[in-house]
Amino acid sequence: MLTQEFVFSFREAAPYINAFRGKTFVIALSGEAVAGGNLAGLAQDINLLVSLGVRVVVVHGGRPQIAALLARNGLMPRFHDGRRITDAPTLEAVKQAQGMVRYEIEAALSMGMPNSPMHNAHLRVSSGNVLTARPLGVIDGVDYFYSGQVRRIDTEAINQRLDTGELVLISPIGYSPTGEVFNLMMEEVATQTASALRAEKLIFLIESRGVTGAEGQFVSTLNAHQAEDLLARNTQPVDVCAYLACAVRAVREGVPRAHLVSHREDGALLVELFTSGGNGTMVSRDPLVKVRNAGIEDIGNIIALIRPLEEQGVLVKRSREHLEMEVDCYSVLEHDGKVYGCVAMHTFPGSDMAELACLVVSRDKRDAGFGETLLHHVEQKARLRGMHALFVLTTQTAHWFVERGFSPADPSQLPPPRQRLYNTQRRSKVFIKPL
Known part of the structure; x- marks a missing residue:
């Protein structure tokens, strides 16, 4: 049993491993995560x-480390509008704390622990002055002194180091052309770095698991519009709001996916990246679920979906050649780029009725509402083609279609070309839904 679980897990991860190879991930590691x-x-x-x-x-980042150092030196931290006011004494504490955090991370990344994924690994960590910054200045009458914002990111230098297999470690400290040092916000640096590098993912390692809905339920996926609605309602903890706002900004600026993942749960990062269910909250610019017209490259996925149901007698068997000839009639449902469902629509000359056929959803996604999504897609497609009704032939799923507005009918009500193809031995039940 354990072997089967391993094989299943490895097979589930394999497509993600292939998809991520050569892609750039920006990971935001807060000071809380370092100290956690x-x-x-x-x-x-x-x-x-x-x-x-x-x-x-x-x-x-290094907020708790900076706070501890300020307290040790008898200095009071000052903030305005959620941002640290960095005067000269505070800047010295910032530089010292961020230096200590950087060395701690480098030490952890350099460990070659026996019996671990890092055994005999020789990861090279690179860091340097890749951030050019400018001062925030005076805002609302408040002088931020040495608190700054990103002016430019040296993407060429970063990419050169990534090309050689190095991990690039960036501290939230920027330098001006005149040699001044500025304290930057880790979230802003991570977001702008991901955008500038055209990264595949921006990942925030945070205290909680991710975003919760109105009734406290965990939310695993959001598009940018949904995330903005949540932020407008102001129902999330302060830290989650800050990270979620940065995630929305990143995907709006071209980063395909942003993630909020707990740093407290061991292995949560891997579960989020290499399983379909994930572990944290993923934010995308557009809805993750989409239905599109099938192409010849989808035949393999369609076959994988329908074969189990053909073997059970739920669907009529279709050869690969048959599917290839009729692929223009098919649509597939994708969730985050992976095909989880298919459906076909057939029309008949001289008839205003279309046939819905081969509606299949992957077993592990049958509670996700994908069947309704495919049905609505075909209904809309049929309306656009001028159809007035949709019919389906089924032997074992009659209740599902009845619950969605289909009514029992007689085979004689089918379009004449479809009547001639009706299999009297299979004795499929006919259901029709007016459009």
């Missing part, structure tokens, strides 16, 4: 990503 006790596990997982061919950039 799971840094060694996070370092192993990040190292594993690099070993799988992912180009990894880590942007780290």
Whole structure:
């Protein structure tokens, strides 16, 4: 049983491994994550990503470390509108704390622990002055002194280091052309770095698991519009709101996916990236589920979906040649780029009735509402073609169609060309839905 679970897990991860090879991930590692006790596990997982061919950039923070150093020196932290006011004494504490955090991360990433993914690994960590910054200045009458914002990111230098297999570690400290040093916000640096590098993913390692809905339920996927609605309602914890706002900005600026993942749960990062269910909250610019016209390259996926039902007698058997000839009649449903369902629509000359056929959803997604999505797609497609009704022939799923507005009918009500193809031995039941 354990062997079967391993094989299933490995097969589930394999498509993601292939898809991520050569892609750039920006991982935001907060100071809380560094101090949270799971840094060694996070370092192993990040190292594993690099070993799988992912180009990894880590942007780290250091808020709790800065706070501790200020307290030790008898200095009071000052904030305005959620941003630290960095005067000269505070800047010294910032530089010292961020330096300590960077060295701690480098040490964790350099460990070659026996019996771990890092055994015999030789990960090279690169860092340097890749951030040019400018001062925030005076806002609302408040002088931020050495608090700054990103002016330019040296993407050429970062990509050169990534091309050689190095992990790039960026501290949220920027430098001006005149030699001044500025304290930057880790979230902003990570977001702008991901956008500038055209990264595949921006990943925030946060305290909680991710976003929760209105009734406290966990939300695993959001598009940018849905995330903006949540932010407008202001129902999330302050830290989640900050990270979610950055995630929305990133996907709006071209990063395909942004993730909020707990740094406290060991292995959560890998589960989020290499399983279909994930572990945190993923934000995309557009809805993750889409239905599109099938192409010849989808035949393999369609066959994989329908074969089990053909073997059970639920569907009529279709050869590959038959599917290839009729592929223009098919549509497939994708969730985050992976095909989980298919459906076909057939029309008949001289008839205003269309046939819905071969509606199949992957077993592990049958509770996700994908069947209704495919049905609505065919209904809309039929209306656009001028059809007045939709019919379906089925032997074992009659109740599903009745619950969705189909009514029993007689085979004699079918279009004449379809009547001639009716299989009297199979004795499929006929259901019709007016459009």
